[in-house]
Every structure is written in C-alpha cells, then in structure tokens.
Amino acid sequence: MRSSPAPSFAPSGPAGAPAPGTAEDQEARFLSDLGQRVRTMRAVRAMSRKMLSQTSGLSERYIAQLEGGQGNVSIILLRRVATAMGVRLEDLIAAVESPPDWPVLRDLLRDASPAQVAEAKRVLTGGAAPDGTGPQRVALIGLRGAGKSTLGRILAERLDWPFVELNREIESENGLQVSEIFAIYGQEGFRRMEQGALRRLVEQPGPMVLATGGGIVAEPLTLDLLLSSFFTVWLKARPEEHMRRVREQTARGVARPRLPDNDDALRQLGAVLLSREPLYGRARAVLDTADQTVAETAARLTGLVERHFGSTLPR
Known part of the structure; x- marks a missing residue:
C-alpha cells in the first residue's frame, strides 16, 4: 500500500x-x-x-x-x-488511565444481556434495588421552569419528607453560587461537583424529595446514579411554558439567568428540550404539566408517588 x-x-x-x-x-x-x-x-x-x-x-x-x-x-x-x-x-x-481489566470488562458488558448489565450496575452503584423502589426517595427532573422546586416542596410537605434542592447543596458545599462555579470551573467542574453532591445525598439515610438542575442528565454516570437511587419523575412541559415560567420567576425576583425576549431564545430552548428528551424519558414516570395549575399538578404528583410506594408509605 x-x-x-x-x-x-x-x-x-x-x-x-x-x-x-x-x-x-x-x-x-x-x-x-x-x-x-x-x-x-x-x-x-x-x-x-x-x-x-x-x-x-x-x-x-x-x-x-x-x-x-x-x-x-x-x-x-x-x-x-x-x-x-x-x-x-x-x-x-482516553485521557484518564483505565484499570488493567477495563478492556475485558468493556467487551463482557458489550455482549451481556440486559439483566446482566442491570446486575453489574447494581453492584457497582452500591446495591441499589434493581426495580428502582429501594429507599423512599423521589427526584424531580426536567428543563428549567418545569416546576421542580415548587412541586417538590409541596410533595415533601404532604409526605412529611425532607426537601432538598441539589443546586443549593452544591452552593452550600462550595461557598459559591452556581453561576460563579460555572464561571470559575466551567461545565466540567460543575458536573463533577454535582455528581459528588448527589453521591453524598444518596449515602444519607431516610426519605427525601430532591429537585435537580435541568442539565443533570448531561453526565451519564450522574444520571444513572440518580435513576438507580430515586424514584425519578420527569416534569414535562412545552417550550413556551418553560419560557413563561422562567420569566415569571425572574419577575418575582427568583435568581435565574435572564432569558432574552425573542423568538431565537424560544428556538434555543426548544432545541435543548428536544436534545434532552431521550434522557429525561429514562425517568421511571413522566408527568405532563401542560395546561395544569400548580394545585392540579401537585395532586397528580402526590398520587403518582403514593401509588409507586404503596403500603410502604407511613400513614
């Protein structure tokens, strides 16, 4: 040649x-x-x-x-x-040194059955229940403006469970706001902190309602940890509704990056939602919040969680 x-x-x-x-x-x-x-x-x-x-x-x-x-x-x-x-x-x-057995493990996993992959993940993530029931924990995922914080607080109050916002945990642990972390450490640095904070929450005993950041699905290992450790619910809405809710929050003084008021911003938001839908769709349940009031959505979310955990919930 x-x-x-x-x-x-x-x-x-x-x-x-x-x-x-x-x-x-x-x-x-x-x-x-x-x-x-x-x-x-x-x-x-x-x-x-x-x-x-x-x-x-x-x-x-x-x-x-x-x-x-x-x-x-x-x-x-x-x-x-x-x-x-x-x-x-x-x-x-590969920029990270892999263990000597990594090529063998990779090839075994590539040919493994879904059940074998699930069992391997269960072992490597610390023994989370394969059916996702496990501890009484609920995580809400979705694009910004989905209502994760609002609905999460209501759900936690009704169940008498602690409510945690993952981004607030990250800020508390690092003494910086999320926007400052992104500015100093970039996307990669923030995702590293996000995964660490989530691992520490998983290790805590007891029930919990967790509101996550919209981009938590971007890191595969973090998403897998979330899905295996929480009953995860995707709060779904149309791009127009996400946009409206974020602007309403900004008007009320909630700390949010300001969205430009133009069609291009809506198109960008729609593109982000479209790219993340397959990842959000891995949640155990999907709750469509379109054209629903907060009270209506909260009632449906509470019912969804109660049906999932059934008789294990305290009465």
Whole structure:
C-alpha cells in the first residue's frame, strides 16, 4: 500500500512552546500522552513504524510525529492508526488511565444481556434495588421552569419528607453560587461537583424529595446514579411554558439567568428540550404539566408517588 504524505503540523519546539499551566500546555500534555499510548500499543503488537506505516497507509514521518506528541492530529488519520493496530480508537484518546481489566470488562458488558448489565450496575452503584423502589426517595427532573422546586416542596410537605434542592447543596458545599462555579470551573467542574453532591445525598439515610438542575442528565454516570437511587419523575412541559415560567420567576425576583425576549431564545430552548428528551424519558414516570395549575399538578404528583410506594408509605 502506498504511504500518504505526512500531514502538516502546527509549529512546535521552543518558539511555539505553550506557557506552563495554560490551555495550550494541557493540550501539549494530552498530545504527548497520546503519542506514548500509540508507541506502547505498537510495541505490544511488535509492529515497527514501517509496518504500521504500510498497514495504515500513513507515512513513517507522520507516525513518528504522532508518537512524539508534535502538533495537532486528525481524528480520521488517528482512526486509521487504531484500525491498523487492531485497537479501539477510544483506547488511544482516553485521557484518564483505565484499570488493567477495563478492556475485558468493556467487551463482557458489550455482549451481556440486559439483566446482566442491570446486575453489574447494581453492584457497582452500591446495591441499589434493581426495580428502582429501594429507599423512599423521589427526584424531580426536567428543563428549567418545569416546576421542580415548587412541586417538590409541596410533595415533601404532604409526605412529611425532607426537601432538598441539589443546586443549593452544591452552593452550600462550595461557598459559591452556581453561576460563579460555572464561571470559575466551567461545565466540567460543575458536573463533577454535582455528581459528588448527589453521591453524598444518596449515602444519607431516610426519605427525601430532591429537585435537580435541568442539565443533570448531561453526565451519564450522574444520571444513572440518580435513576438507580430515586424514584425519578420527569416534569414535562412545552417550550413556551418553560419560557413563561422562567420569566415569571425572574419577575418575582427568583435568581435565574435572564432569558432574552425573542423568538431565537424560544428556538434555543426548544432545541435543548428536544436534545434532552431521550434522557429525561429514562425517568421511571413522566408527568405532563401542560395546561395544569400548580394545585392540579401537585395532586397528580402526590398520587403518582403514593401509588409507586404503596403500603410502604407511613400513614
């Protein structure tokens, strides 16, 4: 197979070296680690650079630059390298060190039955009940403006259970408002804090009604922990209703990021809802709040929870 010419790389070396601690420095470390993984996997498979070049159709110079962590790398060309070595692309680009048995576990899970996957999740998440009944805990999920805090407080009062807002827990633990956490630590930092706060709540004994943030479904491990530890209810509404409720809350002085009053904001909100619907839809129950008053929705939510827990609820 004829080797392709080496792709051009971004400048490297002292003249283009990133300053320590910057985003560029982190990217340089990522590329260096990526090159090390390629070298290791090639060595394990007893492949010379020449052999890898012939199998992948890429030049030896490109492979040498890749292994040296020099400049940016095309994901398509990296995929060709992975295919030529018979490894998975995700194993090359993984930024977190995996346990030695991870490839075996991953392949076993890929071929496992749904029941086997559920049992594995039950063990790894600390023994949560596979049917989702478990402890008497309810979590409300949904887009901002769904009514999670309002309905959660009413439900907790009727059941005589503690009410917890996850975002307030995060703020209390870190001494910062959610908006400040996003500004300082970014989306990834906030999601890390969110997962930690949720784990600590799961470890607490006793019943609970939990109101979550709208984006909690964005992190798979956090969502799975929520679904396995709480009777989770999706409070569903139309984008127009979400928009109206958030603006009403803002007018009453509730701390919310202000939404622009235009059609573009509504379209963006609709797009977010559409993208999250498959994730929200994993909840154990869905409660459509469209064209319902707070009192009507609260009554339906209470009935839903009482039917789920049945005779186990205190009378």
